[in-house]
Amino acid sequence: MPATDYIASIGLEVHVQLKTESKMFCACPVRFGAAPNTLVCPVCLGLPGALPKLNAGAIERTLVVGALLGCGTPEVVKWDRKNYFYPDMPKNYQISQFDLPLCLGGAVPLYELAYPKDAQKEIANPGKSVRLTRIHLEEDVAKSTHHAAYTTIDFNRAGTPLMEIVSEPDIESPEEAVAYLNSLRQILVYSGVSDADMEKGQMRCDVNISVRPRDQEELGTKIELKNLNSVSAVRRAIHHEIGRQIAEVEAARPIQQATWRWNDEVGQTELMRLKEDAHDYRYFPDPDLLPVRTAPFLDRIRGQLPELPHDKVARFEESYRITHYDASVLASDRALADYYEAAAAGSSAPKKIANWVINNLLAELKARALSIGECPVAPDALASLVDLVESGTVSNNQGKEVFAHLFEHPDESPADIAKAKGFEPADSGEIDAIIDEVVAANPGPVDDVRGGNDKAANFLVGQVMKRSRGKANPKQVTETILAKIRG
Numbered sequence: 279m280p281a282t283d284y285i286a287s288i289g290l291e292v293h294v295q296l297k298t299e300s301k302m303f304c305a306c307p308v309r310f311g312a313a314p315n316t317l318v319c320p321v322c323l324g325l326p327g328a329l330p331k332l333n334a335g336a337i338e339r340t341l342v343v344g345a346l347l348g349c350g351t352p353e354v355v356k357w358d359r360k361n362y363f364y365p366d367m368p369k370n371y372q373i374s375q376f377d378l379p380l381c382l383g384g385a386v387p388l389y390e391l392a393y394p395k396d397a398q399k400e401i402a403n404p405g406k407s408v409r410l411t412r413i414h415l416e417e418d419v420a421k422s423t424h425h426a427a428y429t430t431i432d433f434n435r436a437g438t439p440l441m442e443i444v445s446e447p448d449i450e451s452p453e454e455a456v457a458y459l460n461s462l463r464q465i466l467v468y469s470g471v472s473d474a475d476m477e478k479g480q481m482r483c484d485v486n487i488s489v490r491p492r493d494q495e496e497l498g499t500k501i502e503l504k505n506l507n508s509v510s511a512v513r514r515a516i517h518h519e520i521g522r523q524i525a526e527v528e529a530a531r532p533i534q535q536a537t538w539r540w541n542d543e544v545g546q547t548e549l550m551r552l553k554e555d556a557h558d559y560r561y562f563p564d565p566d567l568l569p570v571r572t573a574p575f576l577d578r579i580r581g582q583l584p585e586l587p588h589d590k591v592a593r594f595e596e597s598y599r600i601t602h603y604d605a606s607v608l609a610s611d612r613a614l615a616d617y618y619e620a621a622a623a624g625s626s627a628p629k630k631i632a633n634w635v636i637n638n639l640l641a642e643l644k645a646r647a648l649s650i651g652e653c654p655v656a657p658d659a660l661a662s663l664v665d666l667v668e669s670g671t672v673s674n675n676q677g678k679e680v681f682a683h684l685f686e687h688p689d690e691s692p693a694d695i696a697k698a699k700g701f702e703p704a705d706s707g708e709i710d711a712i713i714d715e716v717v718a719a720n721p722g723p724v725d726d727v728r729g730g731n732d733k734a735a736n737f738l739v740g741q742v743m744k745r746s747r748g749k750a751n752p753k754q755v756t757e758t759i760l761a762k763i764r765g
């Protein structure tokens with residue numbers, strides 16, 4: 279059977295570190311870059327007799343994410359011990375949630391711009407959402423570093439609040455998995471609960487993946503993939519694993535439920551261990567922690583939910599009359615959206631501001647490897663520059679020169695920069711005289727324009743721009759030329 283006769287079913291388990299001040303079950307600070315094993319106490323070291331205390335902020339933040347993704351929440355949630363031995367967790371159990379997690383159900387919408395760039399033209403299932411099974415809260419383990427002959431363990435990370443977001447196997451391709459991770463990250467950053475940076479380990483992803491013939495209803499045996507350190511690695515790993523599983527099925531070698539790891543250097547998956555099931559962990563309720571009634575937490579977060587990326591896109595289209603694409607680009611990053619909105623709010627030309635932000639500002643930031651948060655040009659400075667161009671005080675090209683200068687000298691005003699560069703609005707008599715000269719010197723194009731060919735006017739406008747050394751406003755010149763020729 280050709281590979282196209284198979285369907286892949288992919289579910290993602292995403293662990294996200296929450297941005298809280300303190301750890302999940304003790305008061306130790308959550309902070310990166312401190313000297314190893316300096317942010318620790320008996321609780322997060324797992325010393326005998328130490329008792330955990332709940333972090334209410336972590337519960338609230340998880341419920342915020344649940345509310346944004348349309349999850350339900352049980353009236354009472356509880357804490358369970360997930361038992362296994364590993365040196366990064368000396369209690370020999372992780373405090374997690376088993377049958378009563380903070381969030382159940384919900385879905386993640388896949389945003390168009392969240393797909394890989396090369397896949398955005400042909401999105402197989404536009405408007406798709408991926409259903410969620412659950413979101414639970416647990417504690418992170420310590421960080422092991424494997425050296426040549428020994429391993430070191432840093433407990434600063436141990437006990438960091440960790441949200442685990444589990445999806446249904448609704449994802450059908452590596453590209454949808456990328457879109458899921460990028461959309462989820464956008465929403466998490468919007469919600470302010472996490473920076474969710476995969477490269478920094480703040481967001482970690484395991485993939486469950488199976489294949490089955492198109493006409494088979496029941497899912498195939500799933501393989502869990504681990505060690506995926508970037509969104510692009512997730513795409514490569516799934517692509518490889520789908521091919522491997524189809525080849526196995528084709529060769530009549532049954533897939534065995536197991537955990538594999540992705541080796542990004544070699545570009546292939548490697549068997550780690552045959553898979554254990556949930557019951558192997560002997561989950562049981564943690565006797566040190568009481569169950570939690572969720573109603574007071576839900577009351578507290580109501581009314582403080584942020585606007586979601588797709589709601590922002592719709593509002594930008596409506597309020598600022600910009601295209602869906604432009605609104606999606608601007609809303610793809612919360613800081614960029616805030617910047618745009620600050621610039622557009624007081625402006626008469628919000629559409630033009632969108633153009634300047636997307637075409638000029640982002641290019642300039644990229645060239646200098648700056649983030650929007652580090653942008654030296656204030657939103658109101660960009661707005662007044664766009665006003666100068668729109669009012670015809672400076673031409674578009676002059677505007678770009680002012681913009682480049684503004685990047686170097688963000689404390690100067692666009693109007694002052696334009697004046698210093700001698701970009702006075704051209705005196706209309708002078709431009710009028712140039713237009714008359716150009717019309718007289720080009721009878722051919724003038725005839726074409728008279729005959730209804732608007733394109734021929736572009737040539738004449740170009741001539742005027744050249745002779746005025748860019749001082750004229752092309753929009754006004756076009757209007758004047760058409761009026762003069764057609765009467």
Ligand code: ZN
Nearest residue numbers: 304306319322
């Ligand atoms: Zn601690």
Ligand code: MN
Nearest residue numbers: 293374416442
């Ligand atoms: Mn987990």
